[in-house]
Amino acid sequence: MNVVCTDRLTKQYGHTTALDALDLTIGEGEVFGYLGPNGAGKSTTIALLLGLIRSTSGTASIFGLDVWRDAPAIHRRVAYVPSESDLWPSLTGAEVLEFLGNVHGSVDRVYRDELVERFDLVLDKKIRALSHGNRQKVVLIGALASRPELLLLDEPTTGLDPLMEQVFRACVREARDRGQTVLLSTHVLSEVEAVCDRVAMLRAGRVIETGRLDALRGLAALHVVAQLHSPPPDVSRLAGVNNVVIDGTTIECDVAGSMEPLLRKLAAVGVRHMTTREPSLEELFIARYGELQPASTDER
Amino acid sequence: MTASTSAPTPMSAHAPRYRTEVALARRAFKQVWISATLWALLFGVTIAASALNYTSTFPDRATRLKLAATTGRDRGMAMLLGPVSAIDTVGGYTVYKCFVFLTAIGAVWGLLIATRLLRGEEDAGRWQLVLAGGTRAGRATVATLTALFAGVGVVFVGTTAITLLAGRNPDVGFGAGPTLLYGLSLMIAPTVFVAVGALTSQLGRTRRVATGLGMAVFGITSMLRMIADSGESTKWLLWTTPFGWTERMRPFGANDPRPLLLALAVVAVVLIGATRLASTRDAGAGVVATSDVSRLRPFGLASPVRLAARLDASVLSTWCVGAIAAGFAFGVVANVASGVVSSSVSDTLRRFGVHGGSFVLRYFGIAFLLVATVVALLPVSEIAAAADDESTGRLVHVLAQPVRRTAMLGGRVALAAVAIVTTGLVTGVAAWLGAKTQGVDPGLGRMAGAGLNTVPTALVVLGIGVLVLAIAPRAATGTVYGVVIASLVIDLLTTLVSGTSWLDRVSLFHYMALAPSEHTDARTVVLTLTAAVLLCVLALTFFQRRDLDTA
Known part of the structure; x- marks a missing residue:
């Protein structure tokens, strides 16, 4: 059964298209990674799904209900975490959790106490005195403790330290094990790899890749920089080698798949020094889809 | 690939001194000049309308003397609408008619723009961004205050210019000197309350608190002026309130500039205090300490x-x-x-x-x-x-x-x-x-x-x-x-x-x-x-x- 379903969902702001004919389905109990660079339309999608903004065209439903018309009914079964949590500065963390729990109507207080401990959150401090990461923890705990059927998480780990990111990932995995559905919007590849079953990649308001995580891994390419003893050989015809740049005796390129053919070629002229690193998401996009055109979307 | 042979010198090494402060002042002025221009127009038109209306309603000496003879005894109205002085002249009447209205609006405007551009910016986190640049809190505060006073200057110039224009009417006949003094007297309230706003912006941790404290000062000083105008024995209280200073200047009458000096001295002291507090306190904090820890209060x-x-x-x-x-x-x-x-x-x-x-x-x-x-x-x-x-x-x-x-x-x-x-x-x-x-x-x-x-x-x-x-x-x-x-x-x-x-x-x-x-x-x-x-x-x-x- 599909929990989330969109059909040619489009959002325009004047002449700017923030989201362009999005077709998306997320099944029950699935952790769905929603990837894309800044301004790709991830937050717009979530705002549409929450009924905070209206679509220009197309439809979206959650649990079979219309996201705009039936928003309050949907929200009883949904929890949301934005990337920046601007909360009420004069309330304490405990008061914000109490308020969110009361308004949502369902809260597992025992689990909430457990989450407070796991996220190492001080509850009696006022929001204005909390760091960005700690504010984020308050909203995360509030969302997770309501044990919703669907979690809409929009770059939820912004501001969290690596230790807390691990706690967050564990919580998402536990949610999946309990049968909860998660939509995780992010631009952190490692986060997606750690918790997601399926992903969609978004660019300039359009989905450019969707499928199982393996499909994403197939896109991955290593960025290689090698300093050689003599001018580099021609490697551009090798399988999986792209974006070759030569500067004197230094060669840079991206390699998808096996490294062996490249290493053989380079070893033939003598390698003085070589480094490799995983590409950023943006580099991956460039490698896979060519130079990014000027974005047609605003930061949304 | 083109390799760079020499890295450019960091921009900051060539930056002129006080560039950040100048940019900050410009930005602050951009945020106040429109409202300052509107208030200048309102002040000027109100004064001009009052003066011209007087000349048509009380066209001769006899009617003006009659007005003075009757109005002078109404202390209750003086408390409400301001002091009654030299009301048998166009200038005296205009000052009387416009006093409460213009001084109150000027004061509230001065307070609001000061708390908005000082504490409001800090509330929104933009102030911290500015302080991360090539400036310090004290200097940034001075730069913002310079822009705020430039805004007050716009009101002064506009008000005085329109009053001078109205004064060219032979029936009105305002002289340049008294008109200038009148314009200055009306700027006491906004100037003082810009300073008050600057100070309360250091005291309160939020814009709301800063504005609230400033409004309390406004209420107290307004009340003091009313009490001062309630009888001869309380007249000395006029020296304790900016509205009293404006009143005591009596433009188009006694033309006493001394309260102006007192106002400037008070503003200078308050501003020095505000700037010092801005320099010494933590960004984002207020001098008035408020606890960041509290037990859960379920109300609301x-x-x-x-x-x-x-x-x-x-x-x-x-x-x-x-x-x-x-x-x-x-x-x-x-x-x-x-x-x-x-x-x-x-x-x-x-x-x-x-x-x-x-x-x-x-x-x-x-x-x-x-x-x-x-x-x-x-x-x-x-x-x-x-x-x-x-x-x-x-x-x-x-x-x-x-x-x-x-x-x-x-x-x-x-x-x-x-x-x-x-x-x-x-x-x-x-x-x-x-x-x-x-x-x-x-x-x-x-x-x-x-x-x-x-x-x-x-x-x-x-x-x-x-x-x-x-x-x-x-x-x-x-x-x-x-x-x-x-x-x-x-x-x-x-x-x-x-x-x-x-x-x-x-x-x-x-x-x-x-x-x-x-x-x-x-x-x-x-x-x-x-x-x-x-x-x-x-x-x-x-x-x-x-x-x-x-x-």
């Missing part, structure tokens, strides 16, 4: 509307207390106003459209017009809080829950409406109590009714504010201020300038009976309330349909 956490009630209670209470204090003060003054009634005062009341009842009741009719202004501004806090919730993203946390938009906004509207009704009623009772303490009894029921009479107009203001909030949230607060102030200005202008009564229909206060002097017209009240309800319903409909500001 059950629903969004209850939370709004909890968070807005202090501001709504402050408005309510302010209105009650004003009502009580007007009540106390009723004793003086019940003395000898002069023809000039009767004329003034007639111009305001007050015709019926005894002089005390007619006096209260005018007093409650001022109370109505305070009550009508009460929705500002609720509208501003709702707009702030949306622009900061807090509203998203609420509406991502199973909460209906209409219920949420409707609840806030109801909250503001309750505050308006309560304030109106209690202010009427406070005015009765004030009068009663002085042995004057206008009747509890009548005065409570006069207080409630201010409610329908305030509800229309609320409706307008909510409607704008539902369509363009960022414009809502400014619209409410604009509607109320414009209504008051129009109401006052139409009493000053002959042949402008048609304009009065634009003012919301035109549709409010000047109770208790006038009987409240039930049909008008019903129509006003209907308009308020329709505006609110329209607002809820729009709010239900529009995108939230999620940017």
Whole structure:
């Protein structure tokens, strides 16, 4: 059964298209990674799904209900975490959790106490005195403790330290094990790899890749920089080698798949020094889809 | 690939000194120059209209002497509308007519722009961004203050220029020197309150607290001026309040510049204090310590509307207390106003459209017009809080829950409406109590009714504010201020300038009976309330349909 379903969902702001004919389905109990660079339309999608903004065209439903018309009914079964949590500065963390729990109507207080401990959150401090990461923890705990059927998480780990990111990932995995559905919007590849079953990649308001995580891994390419003893050989015809740049005796390129053919070629002229690193998401996009055109979307 | 052979020198190495401060001052000036220009126009036009109106109403020496002979004895009106001095001259009359109105507006404007550009920027986190650049808190504060005083300078230049133009009329005949001094006297209030705002911005941790502290100073200094004008024995109090300094300068009369020096000295001391505090305190913190740790208080956490009630209670209470204090003060003054009634005062009341009842009741009719202004501004806090919730993203946390938009906004509207009704009623009772303490009894029921009479107009203001909030949230607060102030200005202008009564229909206060002097017209009240309800319903409909500001 599909929990989330969109059909040619489009959002325009004047002449700017923030989201362009999005077709998306997320099944029950699935952790769905929603990837894309800044301004790709991830937050717009979530705002549409929450009924905070209206679509220009197309439809979206959650649990079979219309996201705009039936928003309050949907929200009883949904929890949301934005990337920046601007909360009420004069309330304490405990008061914000109490308020969110009361308004949502369902809260597992025992689990909430457990989450407070796991996220190492001080509850009696006022929001204005909390760091960005700690504010984020308050909203995360509030969302997770309501044990919703669907979690809409929009770059939820912004501001969290690596230790807390691990706690967050564990919580998402536990949610999946309990049968909860998660939509995780992010631009952190490692986060997606750690918790997601399926992903969609978004660019300039359009989905450019969707499928199982393996499909994403197939896109991955290593960025290689090698300093050689003599001018580099021609490697551009090798399988999986792209974006070759030569500067004197230094060669840079991206390699998808096996490294062996490249290493053989380079070893033939003598390698003085070589480094490799995983590409950023943006580099991956460039490698896979060519130079990014000027974005047609605003930061949304 | 092109390799760089030499890295460019960091930009900061070539940056001129004080570049950051200059940029900061420019940005701050950009934020105030429009309102400064508008106030300059308003000040200038008000003064010019008053002066020209005087020359046509009192064209000869005899009528002017008669006016002076009668008006001079009315201490009650002097307390309300300002000092009466040299009223047999165009200049003296103009100063008298414009005193309370222009000094009060100047003071509030000065305070609001100072707290907005100092504490408001810090509240929003932009100040910290500035301090991360090539400046320090003290220097950044000085740069912002320079821009704020440049804004005051715009008001001064505009006001003085228009007054000089009006003064070229042979009947008016204002000299350049006294006009300049008059312009300077009117700038005392905005200048002092910019300084007060700068200081309270260091004391309070939020813009709301800083503005609240500044408004308290405004209330106290206004009250001091009123007490000072209540008798000869209290006249010395004029030296303790910026409004008294303005009064004591007596432009077009004694032309005494000494209070100006006192004002400058006080402003300098306050500014040095504010700048020092800005330099020594932590960014984001206030000098007045507030605890960051608190136990859980469940009050107001059950629903969004209850939370709004909890968070807005202090501001709504402050408005309510302010209105009650004003009502009580007007009540106390009723004793003086019940003395000898002069023809000039009767004329003034007639111009305001007050015709019926005894002089005390007619006096209260005018007093409650001022109370109505305070009550009508009460929705500002609720509208501003709702707009702030949306622009900061807090509203998203609420509406991502199973909460209906209409219920949420409707609840806030109801909250503001309750505050308006309560304030109106209690202010009427406070005015009765004030009068009663002085042995004057206008009747509890009548005065409570006069207080409630201010409610329908305030509800229309609320409706307008909510409607704008539902369509363009960022414009809502400014619209409410604009509607109320414009209504008051129009109401006052139409009493000053002959042949402008048609304009009065634009003012919301035109549709409010000047109770208790006038009987409240039930049909008008019903129509006003209907308009308020329709505006609110329209607002809820729009709010239900529009995108939230999620940017």
